[in-house]
Amino acid sequence: MSLPKLLGEVAKNLFKKPATLPFPKEEIKPAPGYRGLHRVNGDKCIGCSLCAIECPTGAITMKMRPSDKKKRYPVIDYGKCIFCYRCVEVCPVKAYIVSEEKPPVIRFDKKEAFIVEPIFKSTAEKPAKEEKQ
Amino acid sequence: MSKELKVIEIPVGPQHPALHEPIQLKIWVYGEEVVDVKVVAGFNHRGVEWLAERKTWFQNVFMCSRVCGICNTVHGTTCSQCFEDLGNVEVPPRAKYLRVLVNELERIHSHMIILAIMAEAIGFDSLFMLMMRDRERVMYLKELVTGNRVLADYVTIGGVRRDVSKETCDKILKYIDFIEERMKFYKKIWGEDPIVRKRLVDTGRATASQALSHCFVGPMLRGSGVKSDVRRDYPYAAYDEVPFNVITYREGDSWARMMVRVDEIFESINMVRYVIEHLPSGPILPKVVPRKLPAGEGFSKSEAPRGELVYHAISKGGMKPYRLKIRTPSFTNIHNGAFLIKGAHVADVPVIFTSFDPCIACTERVKIIDAKTGKVRIMPFNKLSKLKKL
Numbered sequence: 001m002s003l004p005k006l007l008g009e010v011a012k013n014l015f016k017k018p019a020t021l022p023f024p025k026e027e028i029k030p031a032p033g034y035r036g037l038h039r040v041n042g043d044k045c046i047g048c049s050l051c052a053i054e055c056p057t058g059a060i061t062m063k064m065r066p067s068d069k070k071k072r073y074p075v076i077d078y079g080k081c082i083f084c085y086r087c088v089e090v091c092p093v094k095a096y097i098v099s100e101e102k103p104p105v106i107r108f109d110k111k112e113a114f115i116v117e118p119i120f121k122s123t124a125e126k127p128a129k130e131e132k133q
Numbered sequence: 134m135s136k137e138l139k140v141i142e143i144p145v146g147p148q149h150p151a152l153h154e155p156i157q158l159k160i161w162v163y164g165e166e167v168v169d170v171k172v173v174a175g176f177n178h179r180g181v182e183w184l185a186e187r188k189t190w191f192q193n194v195f196m197c198s199r200v201c202g203i204c205n206t207v208h209g210t211t212c213s214q215c216f217e218d219l220g221n222v223e224v225p226p227r228a229k230y231l232r233v234l235v236n237e238l239e240r241i242h243s244h245m246i247i248l249a250i251m252a253e254a255i256g257f258d259s260l261f262m263l264m265m266r267d268r269e270r271v272m273y274l275k276e277l278v279t280g281n282r283v284l285a286d287y288v289t290i291g292g293v294r295r296d297v298s299k300e301t302c303d304k305i306l307k308y309i310d311f312i313e314e315r316m317k318f319y320k321k322i323w324g325e326d327p328i329v330r331k332r333l334v335d336t337g338r339a340t341a342s343q344a345l346s347h348c349f350v351g352p353m354l355r356g357s358g359v360k361s362d363v364r365r366d367y368p369y370a371a372y373d374e375v376p377f378n379v380i381t382y383r384e385g386d387s388w389a390r391m392m393v394r395v396d397e398i399f400e401s402i403n404m405v406r407y408v409i410e411h412l413p414s415g416p417i418l419p420k421v422v423p424r425k426l427p428a429g430e431g432f433s434k435s436e437a438p439r440g441e442l443v444y445h446a447i448s449k450g451g452m453k454p455y456r457l458k459i460r461t462p463s464f465t466n467i468h469n470g471a472f473l474i475k476g477a478h479v480a481d482v483p484v485i486f487t488s489f490d491p492c493i494a495c496t497e498r499v500k501i502i503d504a505k506t507g508k509v510r511i512m513p514f515n516k517l518s519k520l521k522k523l
Binding site: 005006009010013019030031032033034035054055056082083084085086089 | 188189191192195196199257259260263266269273276277280281284286294295318321322325326
């Protein structure tokens with residue numbers, strides 16, 4: 001019986017760096033164009049509710065604005081979000097801000113912390129809640 | 134010390150029956166030999182078809198991608214094609230080529246993961262580790278093209294959701310060369326290594342006539358020497374323009390099935406190269422995609438990594454489908470292929486079962502039809518488990 005063909009490859013790997021990374025210290029960089037955390041620019045949003053209608057998981061709900069009772073704005077629940085970016089695609093005014101940031105790890109005992117409001121620049125609206133990680 | 138041998142029932146699974154997915158194989162053994170086998174499914178039922186009737190056409194494409202984790206793009210592609218058939222939507226040529234590109238990238242990583250899992254099932258852990266390490270390059274390519282590592286959500290009704298740039302194409306060509314080189318090395322191991330051959334050759338042999346009469350699909354059918362491929366027989370997307378060979382092996386055992394997968398990876402690599410070199414220019418989506426589809430029926434077939442995948446949608450007009458039927462390749466392969474386990478040794482059960490490339494998440498969708506009254510009931514799984522008799 002001949003020697004297993006993999007033996008040379010395994011011996012070579014003894015002198016190489018490990019292929020995995022020590023996770024909390026180092027992270028794998030996502031590829032450019034990765035679908036990461038997205039937020040809503042509250043000032044641009046016109047409250048058309050198209051994102052809430054189109055969302056496949058129902059992660060987006062529309063809330064009434066405190067300043068203008070006729071207008072609405074979207075609130076995203078990252079616990080339900082699947083990061084398909086359908087909302088980014090359908091938005092007629094491109095109010096969504098996209099990033100390559102990794103989504104937070106969802107804790108089921110703190111579900112409310114992951115329901116995130118839009119970013120507002122004007123002071124008339126409610127300030128956006130910062131999410132806890 | 135002479136004791137009479139009895140037939141003993143052994144449950145394999147539902148926790149980790151060779152694969153990390155829940156399915157149970159009840160096997161009856163007489164000594165070392167398996168005399169009977171029964172497949173018990175239903176541990177992973179999520180009611181996808183029921184849910185599909187309550188979601189809009191566009192939402193359904195995203196949800197159908199989640200029927201299976203590994204072969205998600207092909208589910209999305211077939212679902213979109215089915216709805217395009219229903220609504221007579223024309224797909225631009227560039228989108229068709231990009232669909233082929235992502236589907237072939239998916240086929241490479243899907244075949245690599247089952248080859249790795251097979252190596253683990255036969256106790257060849259170093260091969261498992263090395264193949265999984267190299268598979269990560271393919272996952273990176275998929276992330277680069279589609280925007281996500283596993284659940285791509287790349288295909289939509291009418292075309293694809295993202296275009297590829299020239300730098301992306303260069304990167305794909307560079308990485309694909311690396312993968313081809315590595316796969317040549319792995320092909321030598323799968324074809325010649327004494328450990329692999331001793332374990333796989335002659336286990337779970339199915340002749341061509343058995344494979345046809347038991348409705349095998351995909352690599353299981355091609356491993357028994359039957360030349361059948363949906364990409365060649367009923368071309369969809371741009372498969373009628375991309376040249377490729379249909380791989381067949383005559384042996385019909387577990388080894389032949391795995392070698393079909395190894396050789397298909399090389400075919401897929403060549404197809405990816407061809408697609409990138411011949412990528413037509415133009416838009417990736419038609420100008421108008423209807424949100425409401427007309428009444429009628431839509432049908433679509435495709436070649437998933439595991440075999441033939443079928444989608445059938447019935448519409449009564451409006452925003453939602455009236456009925457969506459999904460037939461996955463693993464469903465036929467697992468249930469009809471169980472006869473191969475009969476007569477094998479107990480130690481060969483995981484090897485034969487892994488050679489089916491089973492995808493449990495694909496198989497689990499239930500609609501109960503009462504045979505006496507003809508009533509159709511659809512129920513959640515917790516109610517289903519409480520039923521005493523079906």
